[in-house]
Amino acid sequence: MAKAPTSTTAAKPAVKKAAAKPKESSQPKAAAKPKAAAKPKAAAAKAVKPTKLKAATTTETFKDQATAFVGKAGEKAREYASTGKDKATDGLFSISDFVDDIAKTVDARVGKQYGDYARRAATAVSGVADSLKGKEIDDLVADTRKFVREKPAVAIGAAAAIGFVLTRLFRSGSSDGDDA
Secondary structure (H helix, E strand, O other): OOOOOOHHHHHHHHHHHHHHHHHHHHHHHHHHHHHHHHHHHHHHHHHHHHHHHHHHHHHHHHHHHHHHHHHHHHHHHHHHHHHHHHHHHHHHHHHHHHHHHHHHHHHHHOOHHHHHHHHHHHHHHHHHHHHHHOOOHHHHHHHHHHHHHHOHHHHHHHHHHHHHHHHHHHHHHHHHHHHO
16 A cells, blocks of 8 residues: 655655755855955055055164164274284284394304394294284285185184183283282
8 A cells, every 4th residue: 555645754855945045045145254354354454564664664774774883893893903903013023123132142142043043033023023014904804714714723723822822811910910
């Protein structure tokens, strides 16, 4: 015998149709949301443009100030280096004169042969002072860089020796001040 359709089997297709309708009606609402959201984005974009311009202007101002500061620092460094070079040159000439005077004493006490060694040393120091006096700071920096590239081991050894001597000088100077 054939079974008669029940109300549950007939209701299923109707439920599916009813469920499909709300989905269709919700889609236009979802499409409306991006339009509503587009207005704040456009407003935000308009607000960001002046901020970007202010940031760019601030960045340029900062760069200009940094460039001016670096320029002033470079000028001061050159002034100090030039003053240091002049003092070093004067010091080397003084050492040369001192060693030349010692050579005369060595001639009288030990012999002329040993006095000649002292005179050669004085001449060498005087020559270094002359070459130092005749060069600009940029030339000295270039020469130093070239020397370090060509002979790094000698440059490191010289830096260590100079550091040791300067440390000893500063320590001896500070211990003299502590005794007083």
